[in-house]
Amino acid sequence: MKQKTLLFGALGMLVVLILFMVKDLFLSSPEPGNNPWKYDLETMKQADTMKPAYTMVKAIPSGLQGLVAIATGPGDRIYTTGAGGAEIYDSACRLLLRFDFEDTAYALTVDSTGNLWMSMGDHVEVWNKTGKKLQTLKSAGRGSLITSLALTGSSLLIADAGLKVVYHYDHMGNMINRIGEKDPVRKVPGFVIPGPWFDLAVSPDGSLWIANPGRHELEQYRFDGQRLLSWGKPGIGIPEFCGCCNPSHFTFLPDGSFVTSEKGIERIKVYNPRGKFSAVVALPGDFDEGTRGLDLATDSRGRILVVDPVRKQIRIFVKRSTTSNN
Amino acid sequence: MPNRREFLTTLFRAAFLTGLGVLGGAMVLRKGKPGECGFGFDCAHCGEADKCVIPHPFESRQMVWQLDPSLCTHCGQCATACVMTPSAVKCVHVYAMCGYCDLCGGYFKPGTKTLDTAAENQLCPTNAIKRKFVEEPFFEYTIDESLCIGCGKCVKGCDAFGNGSLQLQVRHDRCKNCNQCAIARICPSGAYRKVPARHPSLLRGFEQKPKNGDFTQSQENR
Amino acid sequence: MKYKAALLLLLLLFFHGFSVKAIQRFPRPEFETAYSQPETLLPQARAEVMEVVDVVVLALSLSLVSWLVLKKRSRKGVFWMSLFSLAYFGFYREGCVCSIGSIQNIALALFDRNYILPLTAVVFFILPLVFALFFGRTFCAGVCPFGALQDMVSFYPQKTGPKLNGLLGMVPYLYLGFAILYAATGTDFIICRYDPFVGIFRMNASFGMFLFGGLLLITGIFLARPYCRFLCPYGVLLNWASRLSHRHLTITADECIRCRLCEDSCPYDAIDLPLTDKSPETRSSRIRKMAWIVVLIPALTFLGAGTGFLLHTTFAGVNNKVILAKQLATPANQQIKPEPFSVTAFRTSGKSVESVNLEAREVIRRFKTGALALGGFIGLVFGLVIARRMTGRWHDDYLPDKGHCFSCARCIDYCPVKTKLPKNTP
Numbered sequence: 001m002k003q004k005t006l007l008f009g010a011l012g013m014l015v016v017l018i019l020f021m022v023k024d025l026f027l028s029s030p031e032p033g034n035n036p037w038k039y040d041l042e043t044m045k046q047a048d049t050m051k052p053a054y055t056m057v058k059a060i061p062s063g064l065q066g067l068v069a070i071a072t073g074p075g076d077r078i079y080t081t082g083a084g085g086a087e088i089y090d091s092a093c094r095l096l097l098r099f100d101f102e103d104t105a106y107a108l109t110v111d112s113t114g115n116l117w118m119s120m121g122d123h124v125e126v127w128n129k130t131g132k133k134l135q136t137l138k139s140a141g142r143g144s145l146i147t148s149l150a151l152t153g154s155s156l157l158i159a160d161a162g163l164k165v166v167y168h169y170d171h172m173g174n175m176i177n178r179i180g181e182k183d184p185v186r187k188v189p190g191f192v193i194p195g196p197w198f199d200l201a202v203s204p205d206g207s208l209w210i211a212n213p214g215r216h217e218l219e220q221y222r223f224d225g226q227r228l229l230s231w232g233k234p235g236i237g238i239p240e241f242c243g244c245c246n247p248s249h250f251t252f253l254p255d256g257s258f259v260t261s262e263k264g265i266e267r268i269k270v271y272n273p274r275g276k277f278s279a280v281v282a283l284p285g286d287f288d289e290g291t292r293g294l295d296l297a298t299d300s301r302g303r304i305l306v307v308d309p310v311r312k313q314i315r316i317f318v319k320r321s322t323t324s325n326n
Numbered sequence: 327m328p329n330r331r332e333f334l335t336t337l338f339r340a341a342f343l344t345g346l347g348v349l350g351g352a353m354v355l356r357k358g359k360p361g362e363c364g365f366g367f368d369c370a371h372c373g374e375a376d377k378c379v380i381p382h383p384f385e386s387r388q389m390v391w392q393l394d395p396s397l398c399t400h401c402g403q404c405a406t407a408c409v410m411t412p413s414a415v416k417c418v419h420v421y422a423m424c425g426y427c428d429l430c431g432g433y434f435k436p437g438t439k440t441l442d443t444a445a446e447n448q449l450c451p452t453n454a455i456k457r458k459f460v461e462e463p464f465f466e467y468t469i470d471e472s473l474c475i476g477c478g479k480c481v482k483g484c485d486a487f488g489n490g491s492l493q494l495q496v497r498h499d500r501c502k503n504c505n506q507c508a509i510a511r512i513c514p515s516g517a518y519r520k521v522p523a524r525h526p527s528l529l530r531g532f533e534q535k536p537k538n539g540d541f542t543q544s545q546e547n548r
Numbered sequence: 549m550k551y552k553a554a555l556l557l558l559l560l561l562f563f564h565g566f567s568v569k570a571i572q573r574f575p576r577p578e579f580e581t582a583y584s585q586p587e588t589l590l591p592q593a594r595a596e597v598m599e600v601v602d603v604v605v606l607a608l609s610l611s612l613v614s615w616l617v618l619k620k621r622s623r624k625g626v627f628w629m630s631l632f633s634l635a636y637f638g639f640y641r642e643g644c645v646c647s648i649g650s651i652q653n654i655a656l657a658l659f660d661r662n663y664i665l666p667l668t669a670v671v672f673f674i675l676p677l678v679f680a681l682f683f684g685r686t687f688c689a690g691v692c693p694f695g696a697l698q699d700m701v702s703f704y705p706q707k708t709g710p711k712l713n714g715l716l717g718m719v720p721y722l723y724l725g726f727a728i729l730y731a732a733t734g735t736d737f738i739i740c741r742y743d744p745f746v747g748i749f750r751m752n753a754s755f756g757m758f759l760f761g762g763l764l765l766i767t768g769i770f771l772a773r774p775y776c777r778f779l780c781p782y783g784v785l786l787n788w789a790s791r792l793s794h795r796h797l798t799i800t801a802d803e804c805i806r807c808r809l810c811e812d813s814c815p816y817d818a819i820d821l822p823l824t825d826k827s828p829e830t831r832s833s834r835i836r837k838m839a840w841i842v843v844l845i846p847a848l849t850f851l852g853a854g855t856g857f858l859l860h861t862t863f864a865g866v867n868n869k870v871i872l873a874k875q876l877a878t879p880a881n882q883q884i885k886p887e888p889f890s891v892t893a894f895r896t897s898g899k900s901v902e903s904v905n906l907e908a909r910e911v912i913r914r915f916k917t918g919a920l921a922l923g924g925f926i927g928l929v930f931g932l933v934i935a936r937r938m939t940g941r942w943h944d945d946y947l948p949d950k951g952h953c954f955s956c957a958r959c960i961d962y963c964p965v966k967t968k969l970p971k972n973t974p
Binding site for chain 2: 576577579580581583585586587588590591592593594596599642644646649650652653654657664665666667668670673674677678681736737740741746747750752753754757788789792793794868888889890891892893894896897
């Protein structure tokens with residue numbers, strides 16, 4: 001009798017174990033994703049309660065493999081480039097031309113005749129608006145990664161994130177001088193560029209501004225390399241620049257206001273020409289998590305054009321009050 | 327009668343043996359698809375395409391589990407799902423990718439105002455990251471491997487704001503190389519895969535080069 | 549050149565992860581002080597040569613145990629060998645170079661061309677089967693750490709009887725079928741997932757794992773080798789091979805004297821008792837039985853295949869891709885909060901819902917054929933088992949049941965006939 005009990009006890013246990021396996025395999029439902037070590041980016045993002053003063057009016061899906069850079073040209077035409085090619089749209093967002101090339105363009109600016117000046121990593125190439133290569137400037141050197149370009153009447157300004165310096169070239173590609181190298185005498189602190197995000201822009205009044213992302217600042221320089229002004233401070237609050245190195249991109253509105261974009265907490269903001277925070281353009285909710293490389297451009301009507309590399313779109317934001325006129 | 331039985335048994339045994347032979351032969355001589363070495367990029371991008379061992383028969387093909395940091399979503403399950411406690415997955419610092427930032431997203435809790443080494447400012451639940459001043463404005467961050475539990479919190483912080491130099495990796499001194507990795511089974515982004523034991527890591531932005539014929543990790547010399 | 553390579557990598561990352569995360573390798577800061585950047589060092593994987601050691605140990609152990617069982621007829625020797633195997637394959641190799649699990653590697657390799665199959669898996673799969681074809685299940689006797697561990701604890705084995713043995717003995721066939729189905733579809737390695745003893749070998753596992761293994765071991769005190777007899781999928785293959793074995797362990801060294809001493813010696817109910825009381829069958833009853841079998845086996849096979857086919861979506865529900873597609877299809881108000889990690893990962897991956905659905909449909913399509921085959925296989929096995937029970941063969945001595953005998957050599961110690969008697973003695 002006792003033996004029977006033992007046997008059936010053991011058999012029962014075995015059956016229970018088998019049933020447990022069957023249940024676990026076939027009948028377990030997905031569990032909620034509770035992560036005790038969650039790095040809570042969401043609450044930080046939700047702290048941004050300020051209502052954007054801008055609204056998106058258009059998102060143009062790009063046909064490029066990867067979107068990197070955007071610029072506006074004569075007649076408010078929209079130029080965009082990235083991995084494998086470039087696209088030109090008219091001001092009403094109709095695609096005028098797409099042409100292909102093998103490399104990836106990392107930066108773009110457009111001159112007054114509509115030619116595209118593109119960074120192909122370590123050198124700059126000039127292509128015309130029909131998609132023909134006109135000129136290749138010589139390489140900036142080993143380890144160079146050019147992430148921003150700007151043109152003025154006689155100068156080409158090149159931000160090199162790889163070598164952490166800005167070059168001042170003439171239009172033929174001859175170096176005039178270097179800007180922003182650490183120089184205690186001229187009180188130039190040097191650029192701190194931990195990642196491949198290094199932007200510069202020339203304001204409507206012709207002054208040169210360079211982002212110093214590691215110091216969370218925008219700095220103004222004379223073309224001869226003399227540092228003039230700077231503004232910006234780190235923090236996760238709306239008027240500040242978040243993370244280790246921001247802003248990643250910036251540009252100017254026609255009135256001289258700054259438009260900045262950040263990574264980490266994805267947001268686009270407007271500061272007045274003196275560097276005082278004035279408005280929000282877009283908040284993290286407008287982007288997919290982890291979006292980086294929100295290159296910016298503006299047109300003569302004050303529209304803000306943003307490259308969204310994750311959604312592969314050119315997104316156009318306008319001020320809310322002007323929505324109806326658009 | 328017994329003879330007929332014996333004959334049949336011998337016949338079946340021979341058939342079974344032949345079956346095993348064919349199966350074994352097919353498995354040994356079986357070639358992988360070129361470019362399917364487990365690293366996920368094609369042969370042209372591999373420095374060793376010419377001596378690739380993967381598609382050839384009679385090589386050991388010993389594989390180990392590794393996680394691809396570029397697919398990681400920092401869900402924290404590496405810390406808990408591993409059969410080992412603490413997990414065989416730990417954070418690795420790829421110094422070559424580090425920006426040496428003062429305000430390190432992987433070291434400080436978000437929103438920290440004073441950038442010092444006070445425990446309450448540290449993001450890591452076990453304070454396993456050490457911060458050391460190098461020179462203005464750069465700081466070096468080192469991971470105390472014995473304290474790391476592989477939760478990936480710092481990895482998320484570094485990925486969100488920085489260069490992503492903090493990466494989770496399976497540490498092969500701890501990993502038991504289970505036939506089916508318990509973490510791989512539940513990894514929500516499918517970041518785990520088997521890689522050749524000769525190249526046991528999948529660090530992002532990091533080159534793996536043979537050193538004197540011996541396949542150790544080495545940084546790319548710039 | 550190196551710079552080119554770096555740029556290439558950069559480009560590669562750009563293309564590869566463009567939509568996900570455009571993170572690149574980037575030059576470190578230019579330090580002015582004499583700071584030297586530490587190297588990122590990671591421990592190496594286990595040396596490849598150790599793989600060869602595993603294979604050699606396996607081959608030597610198998611040979612030694614076979615010799616101990618068949619030539620030396622020594623239970624003691626088998627016991628010490630199993631202790632060694634428990635130490636080496638169990639506690640030293642921590643259970644993860646394993647013949648049982650290798651079924652899945654082979655199955656996956658057969659159906660997925662991209663899967664890289666380690667050679668050890670091939671050897672660990674084939675070698676014990678080859679030995680079983682010649683010498684019986686000597687692998688179970690003294691090489692398999694699972695068997696060894698359970699063998700050590702079977703203190704009060706109770707007889708289960710042929711009916712229960714037959715019924716529970718079907719479980720390994722199901723287990724084998726499902727293990728192959730899930731491995732071949734790239735879903736999961738369920739043998740490893742429900743590996744009961746690996747936690748004990750590692751002495752480091754979750755509470756659930758310990759509980760599962762511990763309970764099975766406790767069961768094993770009264771029900772000898774419960775995993776081997778009623779679960780082990782590799783045991784099914786060994787069973788088939790062992791039935792055909794060239795030389796199998798014999799209880800007695802010479803002719804059976806029917807002393808009945810060995811009758812209770814086997815903890816595994818693997819001794820076929822003499823079937824002398826069975827009256828020789830009449831021709832008509834044999835024909836009737838044959839007819840039954842001829843009808844039964846195909847009928848059960850079809851029935852099984854049909855059932856398998858009907859259940860294929862249930863079986864496919866284990867697959868992660870199918871689970872994800874199901875989750876994405878649930879209406880927002882019924883979704884689990886906070887959302888499962890897989891949904892978060894999907895959202896950040898930039899994949900489209902359609903592509904997930906497409907993948908899930910492809911998986912289900914594969915399960916359709918897989919479940920059909922699995923059901924058919926189970927039906928066929930049922931039929932064969934019943935047929936075997938219907939056709940018991942007359943024999944008048946004590947024989948090991950070649951399929952189920954683990955060659956543990958316990959019975960040898962009970963047999964009074966120790967040596968082969970010289971022939972032609974009066």
